[in-house]
Amino acid sequence: MRIKTPVMRKNDDFARLVRNTLKQKEIFAFNIISSPGAGKTTLLEALAKRFGNDLAVIEGDVKTQRDALRIREAGCRAIQIETNGACHLDARAVKTALETLDIQGVKFLAIENVGNLICPSSYDLGEHIKIGMLSIPEGDDKVLKYPSLFSRIDLFLINKTDLAEHIEFDMDRAEKECRSLNPKVKTLRLSAKSGEGIDDLVRFLREREK
Amino acid sequence: MHELSLAEDMLGIIKSTLKKTRPITRVTVVLGPLSGVSPESLAFCFTETAKLRGFGSPELEIRTTRAGMKCTDCGNEWESADFTPGCPRCGSWNREILSGREFYMESIELEDADEDQNTGDAEE
Numbered sequence: 001m002r003i004k005t006p007v008m009r010k011n012d013d014f015a016r017l018v019r020n021t022l023k024q025k026e027i028f029a030f031n032i033i034s035s036p037g038a039g040k041t042t043l044l045e046a047l048a049k050r051f052g053n054d055l056a057v058i059e060g061d062v063k064t065q066r067d068a069l070r071i072r073e074a075g076c077r078a079i080q081i082e083t084n085g086a087c088h089l090d091a092r093a094v095k096t097a098l099e100t101l102d103i104q105g106v107k108f109l110a111i112e113n114v115g116n117l118i119c120p121s122s123y124d125l126g127e128h129i130k131i132g133m134l135s136i137p138e139g140d141d142k143v144l145k146y147p148s149l150f151s152r153i154d155l156f157l158i159n160k161t162d163l164a165e166h167i168e169f170d171m172d173r174a175e176k177e178c179r180s181l182n183p184k185v186k187t188l189r190l191s192a193k194s195g196e197g198i199d200d201l202v203r204f205l206r207e208r209e210k
Numbered sequence: 211m212h213e214l215s216l217a218e219d220m221l222g223i224i225k226s227t228l229k230k231t232r233p234i235t236r237v238t239v240v241l242g243p244l245s246g247v248s249p250e251s252l253a254f255c256f257t258e259t260a261k262l263r264g265f266g267s268p269e270l271e272i273r274t275t276r277a278g279m280k281c282t283d284c285g286n287e288w289e290s291a292d293f294t295p296g297c298p299r300c301g302s303w304n305r306e307i308l309s310g311r312e313f314y315m316e317s318i319e320l321e322d323a324d325e326d327q328n329t330g331d332a333e334e
Contacts (some may be wrong), residue, residue, distance in 0.1 A: 001227070001317065001318050001319075001320075002316065002317050003223075003227055003315055003316065003317065003318065004314055004315075004316060005223050005227070005314055005315045006313065006314045006315075007216055007219055007220055007223070007239070007313050007314060007315060008219070008313065009219075009223065010219060010222065010223075086212075086215075087212060088212075118246070119212060121246065122245075122246055144293070144295075147244075147292075147293035148244070148246040151244070151293065151307060176303065177295075179303070179304070180295035180303040180304070180305065181293060181295070181307070182307070183282055183304055183305070183306060
């Protein structure tokens with residue numbers, strides 16, 4: 001028998017439910033993806049200090065509650081998903097998390113994906129934008145090595161610019177490679193640690209949220 | 211990627227399409243080169259998982275498509291087997307990816323040939 005069913009249908013159905021909830025509550029959601037250690041949580045801590053209770057965070061990790069604890073200490077609501085083995089978050093996990101997380105009055109929802117440059121790229125979580133992040137110590141040649149991710153993101157962040165004087169990283173090259181995968185991608189350079197570029201990110205998110 | 215869980219998802223779709231678990235002989239999947247899925251890995255995981263889950267020993271036929279690209283500088287359109295940038299006409303890296311991420315199931319063949327029929331409500 002002939003059918004035409006996308007294999008990701010089950011995930012996409014859940015993503016649609018998430019999207020509907022976010023629309024109803026007028027929340028702008030972003031899915032942040034990077035390697036482990038690129039600085040996602042530190043970046044979200046910086047955003048938590050800026051946005052306070054306007055921001056809520058869904059944290060994804062294989063194990064531990066560490067990241068959600070850090071975010072709460074930084075000043076906003078967070079819930080931790082432990083995948084217990086899965087290498088990426090899926091829409092069903094995000095939908096379940098949204099049922100528990102208090103999102104009253106929230107304007108921004110950050111979904112910090114499991115640290116991984118490969119698998120998270122294919123899973124629509126119901127977000128408005130995907131953010132892909134690469135950090136200075138990782139090397140400027142990674143974008144075309146992971147095209148599945150970098151071709152799908154709306155915003156490309158280069159993090160840890162505070163290390164740029166010590167480590168060779170051609171930021172123009174990485175951004176050019178990213179644009180070759182998606183001409184519409186926006187790019188920002190920042191340091192979650194020093195605060196450089198965070199204002200630009202905040203401005204970008206506030207613009208998109210309108 | 212994690213072709214094993216994708217194989218399970220495919221069997222779930224087959225089960226809900228057929229309304230039950232039953233032996234199948236062949237499944238066709240359309241896979242774009244930019245989908246991120248490994249065809250060999252998917253075929254292996256699918257046939258092994260199908261056996262374990264009571265679907266018999268189906269063959270997985272994978273129809274690979276080509277990715278459609280368009281140069282945003284000179285307007286040239288071309289087909290590619292991967293993400294490699296560079297317009298074949300002008301060499302520019304400024305391009306749009308038009309297609310190539312497809313990943314959908316196209317047909318299921320059942321063991322009982324006389325029950326193999328077109329469904330009236332093919333899902334998009």
